[in-house]
Amino acid sequence: MNKHTVSILVNDLPGVLQRVAGLFGRRGFNIESITVGTSEEPGLSRMIVVTTGDERTLEQIRQQLLKLIDVLEVRLLSAKPMVSRELALLKVNVQPADRPEILGVVETFRGSVIDVSSDTMVIEIVGDADKVQAMTELMRPYGIVELTCTGATAISRGTH
Known part of the structure; x- marks a missing residue:
């Protein structure tokens, strides 16, 4: 399929x-x-x-x-050729010692930290479905408290 x-x-x-x-x-x-x-x-x-x-x-x-x-x-x-993106927000458990490591992963994926509290961090990731899935899997060991994803939005390339 x-x-x-x-x-x-x-x-x-x-x-x-x-x-x-x-x-x-x-x-x-x-x-x-x-x-x-x-x-x-x-x-x-x-x-x-x-x-x-x-x-x-x-x-x-x-x-x-x-x-x-x-x-x-x-x-x-x-x-036809198209551009497709998804947006995901991940709330992750964060211990102080893990912050630099998590920030490094977020930077590698060109994500953004949207909110920080004493024990959680909200991360925004935008990209294709594979990128969102990869980021989600990398954050699982830290403990994902909550995850929400928009699903795909897309547009054709060029004059199609």
Whole structure:
């Protein structure tokens, strides 16, 4: 099964996210991640959905989405060159002796320390899914208190 990134331009109205997610659920399509935000056009939102399936499944998803009234455009981003990023926030247990080591890892991954308390540190990491996963695994030995991740957001490269 291949991963696919789909960009869906929709009217910014209540219930549209529910209808799009419901379509995936009713058809038995899995959503690995979904991000929604404003688009370049006022009154429109852009959804970025990461899903899995073969080419036939992907075409079914596209056709079903286009049947929804508030869906204006469906683009298969992963079919062409694209840029994709995720954001993760990790709250990690920190002993004073571990601070320099953790800061070194954060710097290596080009992350940021967002908050520091006497016994925890909140780290921000932005990158592709592999980078976020690698940082998460390196922080596990210190003790991850809390982890939150946005899922992928993506855009096509060039004039595609």
